[in-house]
Amino acid sequence: MDIAAYMAEVGQQARQAARAVARSTTAVRNQALLATAEALDAARDELATANARDLEGGRANGLEAAMLDRLELTPARIDAMIEGLRQVASLPDPIGEITDMTYRPSGIQVGRMRVPLGVIGIIYESRPNVTVEAASLCLKSGNATILRGGSEAIHSNQAIAACLAKGLKESGLPESAVQVVKTTDRAAVGELITMPRFVDVIVPRGGKGLIERISRDARVPVIKHLDGICHVYIDSHADPEKALNIAVNSKTQRYGTCNTMETLLVDQEIAADILPLLADAFRDKGVELRGCPQTMDILPDVVRATEDDWGTEYLAPVLAVKVIDGLDGAIEHINRYSSQHTDSIVTENYTRARRFLTEVDSSSVMVNASTRFADGFEYGLGAEIGISTDKIHARGPVGLEGLTSQKYVVFGDGHIRT
């Protein structure tokens, strides 16, 4: 198989389909989503068979248990895919919205119209449900999609692709509006991320290694979702109860998510009072603490944190703790070590809260709230394709709007420039 020729064909078809999708009405795109949901429901047997092949292959290749778990399409996961499609169908259509319409002194009327990006390439790892999730968000926002899933999920993904094709066909949209790459050859990824003629943006979903590799090699813009080294700073004017609740929730509500707190900063003025309470709470939850020397003075049992700890995303029941000399020190530490994902201050002090919001350069900055809220659903976006740690285009949780652009529309009545 000539991978370059195959991917160019996929790209060309996507570019062509993108025009049809961009032109389509809200009703047609929603119909495609609902018809795909029905097709998935009707194809449970085929999905199970395809998934069993992948699982068998995975076991034969010695995939870890966690990988196999992510690969599995249980009936509950198929239910969730179907429900997800219905939810996306019920979201408001971002496309075509015209805003900021004003008359200019010249007499022309100028505004902005929200439009699809065009063709979106999605590169992801094992979970086959991402196929439906990503395709549905791209379709809803008027884009064509090229999906490249993990090779271990190829049969499951192709079975899902068949359902998507059926849904598209039933609604009168071109089947190539959603294409799942048919080859597991890694060269296909290299082609996909270097075809600016056919692909407008790449959204990689997966581990940091994957995303860094793609960002480095891409000749197409990438919506990046790198690591989440999130901080909670307990200010000396914090309400102790809120501080305790927020710190514990930010760390322990889930350990493996990017919006989980990885470093706790405590103002030195209240460290001696609050750290023992925090240590008790974290001990109860089985969280290992790694502290700076000042933390260890207060909590002698704590492991000594090394320089590396301040820049580590544990994704595990481990927490780095540092005693800080006031707000300036906290902001400095965060702007140095944070991955600019999500950082929260706990304080009752108005001026410090305002300074934290302004001076911490992260995609989500919070006052008296758990970092775990940094999420497209919690923010009311209705959906989330990822959390951008970039500043360009989209920052923070990316919903449908992040998959769109705005063009200028100008209405005249024979106006010319003088």
Added chain:
Amino acid sequence: MDIAAYMAEVGQQARQAARAVARSTTAVRNQALLATAEALDAARDELATANARDLEGGRANGLEAAMLDRLELTPARIDAMIEGLRQVASLPDPIGEITDMTYRPSGIQVGRMRVPLGVIGIIYESRPNVTVEAASLCLKSGNATILRGGSEAIHSNQAIAACLAKGLKESGLPESAVQVVKTTDRAAVGELITMPRFVDVIVPRGGKGLIERISRDARVPVIKHLDGICHVYIDSHADPEKALNIAVNSKTQRYGTCNTMETLLVDQEIAADILPLLADAFRDKGVELRGCPQTMDILPDVVRATEDDWGTEYLAPVLAVKVIDGLDGAIEHINRYSSQHTDSIVTENYTRARRFLTEVDSSSVMVNASTRFADGFEYGLGAEIGISTDKIHARGPVGLEGLTSQKYVVFGDGHIRT
């Protein structure tokens, strides 16, 4: 000189200065702009001396007359720089604006705050006034800037840089908030566009060759401004007077700008009526027409257009003319040959106007208006750093907003996720 080490130092200083600029108040940034204006006014002699050195060098190196003209800092151009600084100072500050603030079912309050991008790298060619223009827009929008002008303008740019430094210092901002690269070594550009640690976005200003080269080699997002192959489509339901005015204005108001029409499309139903009138008007203006065979049937004197003409940005008194079979044909031609910059339809037909707006995939789409309106000032942005032909981040004329990003702000009262 170790260029890599020098640029890394410039980058590091810019990153540090960016924090101070981001934190600064509107008043302080405006003060820096106004103080720079005064410094320029006071430095007219130094500017003239430095510019004379550049002009002399340029003549010695055999620069073309057009290049030398662009290089010259006449008193009127210095006046314009000063006036530009005052205008930018008077624009509303985009930074800190909080929008979309809503309460979520969880009880948190979520909104978005407009924030600077951080460090912006500007790469440009001969015109030294770009130094002030670009620096002022970046500073106004809370960013630090690294400017790399053409080597032929190095002395002028350094003299301008001294004024900027003075303005920054007087307002209490770090002088490194605006740095003009001191070396003319081309390797400096290579470093500037591959330092994602220090530079958040690159804005190249210059010819297509420069921008393509930078886009290809950059490891940092680029706000691209490629060519403008703009179309006017005269529909069969056009008002002939509006059609004539718009076509002539779009082509002849200025020839060398990116929003100048390069191809005129005329519906075949009215071609025989309107083309002779258009030909007269263009003959009066000295515009050479190159036509398709159908155009030549009506206007036998016209030069035959080749396939290349449909994809050429003439930037000159030359116009390609094509007779088209209705709206579908026009949209197809435009989506194939347009550079997705600006395209306009002339029609009185409501449905065709709406279809053109929706289906033409360009950064500005117009009804009954001259393409020459596609401009940040005409659109009311108050300023323009370029016109983006990309869809990612900023599309069309880019003003202050395009130099900013939005972060999420979350207000809670001890809220945790359950």
